Each structure stands twice: as structure tokens, then as C-alpha cells.
Amino acid sequence: MNHTTPSANPIDRLLDSLCLTPAGLLSLVALAVLPLVPPFNHEYLIRWLISAAFIASLSIAFDFTAGLINIVNFGYCAIMGVGGYTSAILAERIGLTPWIGMLAGGLVAALLGLIIGMITLRLRGIFAACLAWFFGLAAMGLATKMVWLTRGPLGMRVNRLFDTASNVPYYYLLLGMMVVTYVICKWVTRTRMGVAFKAIGQNMEAARTSGINPVFYRVSNFVLSCALAGWLGGFYAHYYGILTPDIMLTSKTVEVLAVAYIGGRGSLWGGAAVAFPFIFAMELVRSSLSNLPGLNLLLYGLLLILVMIYYPGGFAAFFDATFRKYKNRVMNYFFNGAYESPR
Amino acid sequence: MAEQVGNRGWERVFKWCRSLAGVTVIATVLIALLATADRGGYILVNTIVTGGMTALVAMGLALTLGVLNIPMFAHGEYFMIGSLVAYYVFTPISSFLNTHPDSALALWGPLITVLAAMIVGALAGVVSEVFVFRQLRKRSRENWVMNSFLLTVGLSVVMINAHQLFFGADFKGITHYWSGPPINLMDVFISRDRAYAFILSVVVVGVFWFFMTYTRTGRAIRAVAQDETGALMVGIGLNGILMLTMSLSCVLAAIAGAGLLFMYPSYPSMGLEPLYMAWFVVILAGLGNVLGAVMGAFMVALLKVLTVEYIGSGWDFVVPSALIIVILIFKPSGIFGSEVRGVLDK
Numbered sequence: 001m002n003h004t005t006p007s008a009n010p011i012d013r014l015l016d017s018l019c020l021t022p023a024g025l026l027s028l029v030a031l032a033v034l035p036l037v038p039p040f041n042h043e044y045l046i047r048w049l050i051s052a053a054f055i056a057s058l059s060i061a062f063d064f065t066a067g068l069i070n071i072v073n074f075g076y077c078a079i080m081g082v083g084g085y086t087s088a089i090l091a092e093r094i095g096l097t098p099w100i101g102m103l104a105g106g107l108v109a110a111l112l113g114l115i116i117g118m119i120t121l122r123l124r125g126i127f128a129a130c131l132a133w134f135f136g137l138a139a140m141g142l143a144t145k146m147v148w149l150t151r152g153p154l155g156m157r158v159n160r161l162f163d164t165a166s167n168v169p170y171y172y173l174l175l176g177m178m179v180v181t182y183v184i185c186k187w188v189t190r191t192r193m194g195v196a197f198k199a200i201g202q203n204m205e206a207a208r209t210s211g212i213n214p215v216f217y218r219v220s221n222f223v224l225s226c227a228l229a230g231w232l233g234g235f236y237a238h239y240y241g242i243l244t245p246d247i248m249l250t251s252k253t254v255e256v257l258a259v260a261y262i263g264g265r266g267s268l269w270g271g272a273a274v275a276f277p278f279i280f281a282m283e284l285v286r287s288s289l290s291n292l293p294g295l296n297l298l299l300y301g302l303l304l305i306l307v308m309i310y311y312p313g314g315f316a317a318f319f320d321a322t323f324r325k326y327k328n329r330v331m332n333y334f335f336n337g338a339y340e341s342p343r
Numbered sequence: 344m345a346e347q348v349g350n351r352g353w354e355r356v357f358k359w360c361r362s363l364a365g366v367t368v369i370a371t372v373l374i375a376l377l378a379t380a381d382r383g384g385y386i387l388v389n390t391i392v393t394g395g396m397t398a399l400v401a402m403g404l405a406l407t408l409g410v411l412n413i414p415m416f417a418h419g420e421y422f423m424i425g426s427l428v429a430y431y432v433f434t435p436i437s438s439f440l441n442t443h444p445d446s447a448l449a450l451w452g453p454l455i456t457v458l459a460a461m462i463v464g465a466l467a468g469v470v471s472e473v474f475v476f477r478q479l480r481k482r483s484r485e486n487w488v489m490n491s492f493l494l495t496v497g498l499s500v501v502m503i504n505a506h507q508l509f510f511g512a513d514f515k516g517i518t519h520y521w522s523g524p525p526i527n528l529m530d531v532f533i534s535r536d537r538a539y540a541f542i543l544s545v546v547v548v549g550v551f552w553f554f555m556t557y558t559r560t561g562r563a564i565r566a567v568a569q570d571e572t573g574a575l576m577v578g579i580g581l582n583g584i585l586m587l588t589m590s591l592s593c594v595l596a597a598i599a600g601a602g603l604l605f606m607y608p609s610y611p612s613m614g615l616e617p618l619y620m621a622w623f624v625v626i627l628a629g630l631g632n633v634l635g636a637v638m639g640a641f642m643v644a645l646l647k648v649l650t651v652e653y654i655g656s657g658w659d660f661v662v663p664s665a666l667i668i669v670i671l672i673f674k675p676s677g678i679f680g681s682e683v684r685g686v687l688d689k
Binding site for chain 2: 070072119123126127137138140142144250254257261292294295297298300301302304305308309
């Protein structure tokens with residue numbers, strides 16, 4: 001974030017305002033080309049890509065709370081589900097177009113985020129995580145029991161976004177949403193607000209002493225992260241076409257949490273970078289060793305434990321320590337961009 | 344003189360009654376009696392049986408919180424291990440009993456089952472302490488509560504899926520431990536299993552209380568809970584105590600799992616429900632308050648039974664969750680308070 005001499009190159013300036021490095025841009029381009037390349041242009045592989053991109057986007061928004069202000073929002077997928085249900089119900093009852101419905105889902109989720117942020121204000125660390133967890137449990141219980149509205153565990157039919165059977169347009173849409181999520185989160189961390197978030201996450205007393213109002217910053221962090229979750233939940237509803245309370249389960253949150261932490265807390269992009277190879281490996285294990293159910297999730301949990309014990313910084317710390325240290329000018333530019341000096 | 348002491352005793356009782364803890368306990372008892380008068384004795388019986396077993400799980404959770412400062416998310420999985428072991432031990436016993444109904448195993452079989460669950464539960468606790476938590480403790484104590492919480496999340500995923508991988512995802516249950524007609528008490532028929540499950544939990548809570556209060560090791564555990572550095576200074580072996588505490592709390596969960604096998608068959612994700620309940624209890628009673636957890640367990644059990652009775656089944660997640668949210672907002676240290684709050688603030 002050290003903005004040194006302003007570069008005259010307009011491409012550099014554009015990249016910087018999108019918070020991307022040349023390496024990041026290259027991987028995004030690779031992701032965009034992927035569904036056209038032979039092994040990946042099968043419909044079921046594109047479906048894997050979509051679920052990877054979905055987990056990736058969620059983990060970016062999740063890391064915005066967990067990595068920066070150091071509070072694990074344990075009811076995250078419940079909030080995502082509330083966004084999805086809002087969009088689905090609006091589309092079903094008043095025929096609202098899904099495009100606006102998704103934003104409405106984000107709005108309702110933001111409202112929930114506001115409530116959670118307000119009531120966790122007096123709590124710290126694990127208490128706040130528990131409260132968000134119980135909030136999510138209550139939301140899931142409501143979604144299961146309010147059968148007249150959500151059709152409960154039977155599942156709610158939702159009209160899909162596009163009229164095609166192909167998954168490719170969904171993939172590009174989701175990729176776009178992922179980039180938007182990343183850019184919004186990264187922009188916020190570049191402003192004064194981001195510094196305040198980090199200060200609160202590291203030591204709340206010290207932050208308060210230096211004149212940071214934790215009320216405002218914590219609540220706004222929750223609101224933004226939950227709003228993004230609700231928006232993505234709207235996509236989920238209109239992509240799968242069926243919505244059950246199962247998407248609000250705690251185990252879904254655990255999935256996002258594992259990806260975000262293996263990717264590297266506080267980096268935002270780490271989870272997204274890890275999600276693609278990771279989800280692919282999991283799906284491969286699941287589909288090729290289908291006589292061993294549960295093996296993929298077992299590896300998932302083991303990896304989370306190993307990373308938490310032996311390499312708490314996750315993939316992002318590994319990347320920073322190996323690739324971002326190049327003295328070579330070209331490589332340095334490639335991995336760090338024109339503005340960010342090596343850490 | 345004796346009168347004076349008696350007076351002072353009464354004053355203390357009155358003072359306790361006017362404190363938050365006293366008010367809640369009295370209100371709980373009153374509500375339980377009113378509901379019993381309204382709907383019949385089975386409410387009281389259900390509350391007591393569920394509460395007894397919830398107390399075991401919640402006590403273990405409170406212990407890990409208070410002594411090791413680990414907010415355990417995998418505690419339900421030790422419950423699952425207990426029920427799994429009980430299933431595999433008791434199934435051969437019960438098929439043996441079918442052919443030899445008069446053997447001594449009819450009496451001792453269930454106890455052997457619970458004992459086996461205890462041993463395996465203790466081993467599981469030792470393994471997770473040595474291979475997971477000690478490794479993290481050796482490396483970094485910074486931000487310990489949050490990091491260990493994430494570790495337990497991973498542990499829970501591993502154990503649930505190991506169960507699915509090695510034992511399959513089907514329901515593994517038994518019909519009963521003790522055969523025989525149900526016991527008739529206050530016009531309520533209580534199955535023998537439920538009655539014995541309650542007796543088991545009372546005995547375990549009693550033994551545990553005695554252990555924590557009167558033995559040297561129990562005192563050492565409490566010393567570590569109060570002040571780790573101080574405990575080290577007076578010559579308490581920290582690693583041993585931490586390992587012992589971990590395995591103790593896992594044993595408690597495993598006993599509950601084995602004792603309730605006739606009600607809840609064993610399957611991979613069965614641990615989630617006792618985990619929610621235990622967390623409700625622990626937050627209600629105050630984090631790390633082990634004896635408060637026993638009282639809190641009965642309150643949560645009553646709340647759950649009443650919700651099912653008056654609002655309908657399925658709402659028993661919503662109503663307790665809402666109540667816990669209210670408690671967390673207005674009294675984060677819990678009804679009975681706790682001494683370990685300072686540690687958990689981090």
C-alpha cells in the first residue's frame with residue numbers, strides 16, 4: 001500500500017485502482033479462458049468451477065470480517081441464505097426480476113449485519129462468534145419452520161437467471177461478482193477505514209485510545225461483509241433453482257472458513273486463490289473415490305488443522321515470503337505491480 | 344449462639360434468593376411445577392432426564408473452557424464417539440443376552456458398555472490434546488482462544504467424516520439397555536433406561552464434584568483454571584494437568600453419548616445437537632463455571648421441553664437461540680457469573 005512515485009503508465013494506474021497485480025490479472029484471465037479449454041469445457045467441470053468461484057467470493061467477504069477485525073462471523077452462511085431466500089421470495093411473490101432481487105437480498109443481509117454488529121458490540125472474540133452462530137441457528141430454524149413462506153425443508157423452486165441449460169453465462173457472471181467483491185473489499189481496506197479495522201483487530205483498547213470509534217467501524221464492517229454475502233446468496237438461489245434451509249447449515253460456514261484460513265487470514269485474495277485448486281481436488285477425490293464417502297471432507301479438516309498449527313499465515317504468507325521477494329525487476333513488477341513495494 | 348448462626352444462614356439464603364442466580368433458579372422451579380400441573384408429570388420427567396445428560400456434556404465443555412481456555416467446537420464429536428463405542432460393545436452383549444437371558448451380563452452389560460465408552464473417550468481426549476492442542480501451544484500462545492477454536496472446528500470435521508468413512512452413515516442404535524416393565528412414578532411411566540440414565544448422570548456429577556473439590560488432582564485442576572503461572576510456581580505439572588482435564592471432559596461427553604444411545608442412535612453428525620445444547624448451557628451459566636453448568640443444563644432442558652410442548656417441535660432451536668442472544672446482550676458473563684472471563688476476552 002506504499003504509493004510511491006506515481007507511474008505515468010495508464011495501465012499501471014488502472015490495475016492499481018482495481019487493486020490487482022499483473023500476476024493477479026493473469027490468473028483472472030486464465031480463469032476466464034478456462035471454460036473454453038478442452039478438459040474444462042464439460043458442463044460438470046464448469047459446475048465445479050462455479051462452486052469454486054462461489055466459495056472463493058464468499059471467502060473474500062468472510063475474510064473481510066475474520067481477517068481484519070478478527071471476529072469470526074460463525075453464522076455467515078445463514079446470512080447468505082437469508083439473502084437467497086429474500087431474492088427468491090420477492091421473485092416468486094411479486095415477480096421481481098432476479099437482478100434487483102439479488103440486490104434486495106444484499107440489502108436484507110446488510111440489515112441483519114447491522115443487527116449482529118450492534119448486538120455484538122459489547123462482546124469480544126469468541127462471544128461475538130457464538131452470538132453470530134446462534135443468530136444463524138435461529139435464522140435457519142425460522143427458515144425451516146416458516147413453511148408458508150419458504151416451503152421449509154421441501155425446498156423452494158426459484159426461477160433461474162438465464163434461460164439456457166448451459167452453465168457458462170453463470171460462470172462469467174459469478175467471476176464478475178467475485179472481482180467486484182474483491183475490489184470493494186480491497187478499496188475499503190486502502191482507505192482510513194481499513195487501517196482502523198486492522199487496529200481494532202489487533203488491539204481494541206489501543207485502537208480506542210488512539211481515537212478510533214470501534215462502534216462505527218465494527219458495525220460498518222459487519223454491514224458490508226453481510227451485504228456481499230446476501231448478494232452472493234441471491235446468485236446461489238437463482239443459479240441452482242432450488243433453495244432449502246440446508247444452505248444455512250453451520251457446516252457450510254465451516255467450509256468457507258476453512259478456505260479463508262488456508263488461503264491466509266487478512267489477505268482477502270488468499271482464500272480466492274486457494275479455493276479453485278482446493279475445490280477441484282475435493283471434487284476429484286469425491287468423484288473418483290466414491291466408495292469412500294467423507295474422505296474429501298476428512299482431508300479438508302486435516303488440512304485446516306495442519307495449516308492452523310504449522311503455518312498460520314496460510315497460502316498468502318507463503319506467497320509473500322517466496323514470490324514477492326524477487327530482486328529481479330521484471331519478476332518484482334509481475335508479482336507486486338508498479339505501486340506496491342515488496343513487504 | 345446457635346440461633347445467631349441460624350439467623351446468619353437465613354440471611355445468606357435470602358440474599359441468594361434476591362440475586363440473579365437465585366431468582367432464575369426459583370423461577371425455573373416454579374415454571375417447571377406450573378407446567379407440570381398444567382400438562383402432567385411427564386414434563387418434569389423429560390426435563391430431568393434430558394437435563395441430567397446435558398449437564399454431563401456441558402460440564403465437560405465448561406471444563407475445557409475454564410482450564411484449557413479452548414472454546415470447544417468438537418465436543419459433540421466426543422459424545423458421538425461414546426455412542427459409537429457403546430453400540431459396538433453392547434450389540435454383541437445384547438445378542439448374547441437373547442440366547443442366555445439369565446446371565447449376569449443382563450445387570451452388568453450396560454455398565455461395561457459405559458466403562459468402555461469412558462476408556463475410549465479418555466483416549467480420544469489424550470490423542471487430541473497431544474497431537475493437536477499441545478502442538479499449537481508449543482508454537483504460539485498469541486491469540487490462543489480464537490486459534491484453538493478454529494482447530495476444534497477442523498477436529499470436528501475430521502471426526503465426523505472419519506465416522507462416515509470407517510463406520511458408514513447409517514443409524515446405529517439399540518432398542519434398550521435394560522429390559523423390563525417401565526417404572527410407574529406419579530402416574531407417569533418412565534422406561535427403565537431413562538431412569539437409569541438419570542441415576543448414571545447423578546452419580547457421575549456427584550463423583551466429579553467430589554473429585555474436583557476434595558482430591559489433590561482436582562484442586563490442581565482448579566488452580567490451573569485460576570492462574571496458570573501461579574500453578575506452575577507452586578509445582579503443578581502443567582502438561583499433565585492439561586492432558587488430564589482434556590481427557591476428563593471427553594470422558595464426560597462420552598458417558599453422555601453412551602448413556603443416551605437408546606434415545607439417540609449413533610450417526611456421523613449426531614454430535615451437533617448436544618454441542619448446541621452444551622453451548623447454550625455454558626453461556627447461560629457463565630463460561631467456565633462448571634457447577635453452574637449443572638444448574639443451567641436443567642434450565643435449558645426445561646426450556647426445550649416447554650418449547651416442544653407449547654409451540655411445537657422444530658422451534659426448539661429458535662426459542663433457546665433467541666434467549667441466549669438476549670442473555671449475551673444483557674449479561675455476557677452468564678447468570679451464575681464466572682472467574683475466567685478475563686482470559687476469554689482476548
